[in-house]
Amino acid sequence: SQTIHQWPATLVQPVGSPLSLECTVEGTSNPNLYWYRQAAGRGLQLLFYSVGIGQISSEVPQNLSASRPQDRQFILSSKKLLLSDSGFYLCAWSGRGKGNQPQHFGDGTRLSIL
Amino acid sequence: AQTVTQSQPEMSVQEAETVTLSCTYDTSESDYYLFWYKQPPSRQMILVIRQEAYKQQNATENRFSVNFQKAAKSFSLKISDSQLGDAAMYFCAYRIEDYGGATNKLIFGTGTLLAVQP
Numbered sequence: 001s002q003t004i005h006q007w008p009a010t011l012v013q014p015v016g017s018p019l020s021l022e023c024t025v026e027g028t029s030n031p032n033l034y035w036y037r038q039a040a041g042r043g044l045q046l047l048f049y050s051v052g053i054g055q056i057s058s059e060v061p062q063n064l065s066a067s068r069p070q071d072r073q074f075i076l077s078s079k080k081l082l083l084s085d086s087g088f089y090l091c092a093w094s095g096r097g098k099g100n101q102p103q104h105f106g107d108g109t110r111l112s113i114l
Numbered sequence: 115a116q117t118v119t120q121s122q123p124e125m126s127v128q129e130a131e132t133v134t135l136s137c138t139y140d141t142s143e144s145d146y147y148l149f150w151y152k153q154p155p156s157r158q159m160i161l162v163i164r165q166e167a168y169k170q171q172n173a174t175e176n177r178f179s180v181n182f183q184k185a186a187k188s189f190s191l192k193i194s195d196s197q198l199g200d201a202a203m204y205f206c207a208y209r210i211e212d213y214g215g216a217t218n219k220l221i222f223g224t225g226t227l228l229a230v231q232p
Contacts (some may be wrong), residue, residue, distance in 0.1 A: 043225050046220070
């Protein structure tokens with residue numbers, strides 16, 4: 001069966017520090033991968049998605065970047081964190097192609113910027 | 115552009131009763147997919163139910179069912195025999211078809227927080 005791992009679960013970082021959140025998927029190949037941010041009491045905002053190694057699409061301009069160095073690895077990064085980067089970050093994967101394939105989510109990372 | 119609207123920020127239901135959560139969406143597409151996700155306090159996103167727009171029959175998963183009204187662009191979730199474990203944030207989502215279906219992006223509503231009273 002497929003599983004998705006996301007870490008760390010919780011992170012407290014000072015303003016201006018770098019960020020690296022990692023997400024890996026097991027049990028499937030060539031998945032679509034996604035990074036979402038959820039602000040407190042809000043819905044999910046799609047930040048990045050990837051349909052293959054090295055292929056990253058950005059949905060909103062921001063202080064963050066994403067990379068996909070391997071088929072089942074998706075990394076969310078920042079060189080200098082801002083206070084506004086605080087939130088709950090979720091990684092997700094889905095199968096490809098048409099159909100009712102849902103997205104499957106990791107457990108999330110709660111990021112607090114001080 | 116497609117949008118998803120959940121007009122009920124919060125709802126409350128008594129244990130064992132039935133509750134309906136509303137969702138409307140806007141699209142010019144004729145073939146699409148809709149989902150309901152549940153996010154309990156643990157913050158994990160859990161798929162509850164899915165619906166294909168080309169299917170007239172409403173999807174059902176145990177105590178969860180949908181009322182899909184394509185013409186009205188409405189996709190409500192009904193929870194029967196509510197349990198304490200149903201307390202969570204519920205998100206409605208619309209799948210965007212892109213690049214021939216390759217990307218499978220979802221647009222989420224802002225969510226409805228459901229409280230279950232014992």
